[in-house]
Structures are given as C-alpha cells and as structure tokens.
Amino acid sequence: AQSVTQLDSQVPVFEEAPVELRCNYSSSVSVYLFWYVQYPNQGLQLLLKYLSGSTLVKGINGFEAEFNKSQTSFHLRKPSVHISDTAEYFCAVSVKQHGSGNTGKLIFGQGTTLQVKP
Amino acid sequence: DTAVSQTPKYLVTQMGNDKSIKCEQNLGHDTMYWYKQDSKKFLKIMFSYNNKELIINETVPNRFSPKSPDKAHLNLHINSLELGDSAVYFCASSQGLVGEQYFGPGTRLTVT
Helix, strand or coil: CCEEEECCCEEEEECCCCEEECEEEECCCCEEEEEEEECCCCCEEEEEEECCCCCEEECHHHCEEEEECCCCEEEEEECCCCHHHCEEEEEEEEECCCCCCCCCCCEECCCEEEEEEC | CCCEEEECCEEEECCCCCEEEEEEECCCCCEEEEEEECCCCCEEEEEEEECCEEEEECCCCCCEEEEEEECCEEEEEECCCCHHHCEEEEEEEECCCCCCCEECCCEEEEEC
C-alpha cells in the first residue's frame, strides 16, 4: 500500500529566508506527485505536480520541488518566503496505473504548517 | 464563476439527523471526489465518480451515500449523523483520472 510521510509537522521560518518542506512516499509502483497549499478556512490549491519528464518541477508562487526516485522523495522548496506563504502544505501521491487502471485516488501526507515570521 | 462550489459552507446539526452536502463544478470535468478532513487536518478520500460511475468507495460507513445526477454535480448524503462525522468535507474535480484535482472551499460539519 502507498503512504506519504511529511517529516515536519511545523516549520517556523523568518521572512525572506529559504525553506524546504520534506515529503517521502512509499510505493512499490510508479506514482504521480503533488503539493497542495491550504490557507486558513479555505480549500486546497495546487502548487505543483510531477507526472513525468524533468524531475525538477516549478510551481506557482515561486515554489519548486524535485522528484528523487531513488530516495522516494519530493521535497518542496522556496528560496525566499513571504508572510503570505503562511499556510498548511500537503504532499500527495497518486498511483500510476497502466491502461485503464487509474483511479485518481490521492493519498495525502499529514501536512506541514509553515509559519513565516516577520 | 467559482470553479468548484459547495453548499452549505457550515452545517451544524444534532446526532441522528440526516443531512446533505451539495457540490457543483463548472470546469467541464468528468471526475468528482469527496474527501474528509479531520480535526488533525488529515485528508482522506471517501468517494470518486468518473462519468457518473462510482470508481472509489473507500471503506466509508454505508450511512454515507454519494449521488451524481450528472457529471457537474456530486452530492453527499449522510444518514443518522454521529459525533465522529464532525469534520470538513471537501469536494474536488478533475479531467480524467490522472493529474490535478481542483478543490471546493469545504463544508464544515459539526454534529452535536
């Protein structure tokens, strides 16, 4: 069975500092990878996704992530954070099936609260 | 022109009642989902429909029944509500079964 582990439940960081939010997954098959952001009392918004191709993926709001197959990781990075980046961040995987076997099921990590301090 | 909308946004009800949450998407997607987010913010899929066909039914009590009258709507009906049903329920949609899902704003259900 697939699982997703976000290694840090909370990450406090000062404004304009770089940040990395860690995500590891467990799967015996290929997966698609996603990062979502949830601002307080709102739904989830896609930051970026990895489906295939280049392992370095760039997303919205200056975020990027790198897929590392050997380490089964998909860490999220931003070189300089803003106060407005304070939110909950979720890593998610979806199993890549061949043919018509895809279900679209997203398996989420536990979330990481990014707290940007002035 | 909200992409994925849910009603109501807040729902407070007593144990034993029956309630429904409605979801509509205007993105032209053919797949819709229901997720439950618990008090620790953990998100878990409940159901998904692709072209009105049930694709995923994730060990959810049969008190929960999704209904998809058309590809743009996926409603969630809950019978005999229990305290443990208190959570935020998110609807989402996607085009096909691969790729990004677009989430609604959520419905916060409180069972007293």
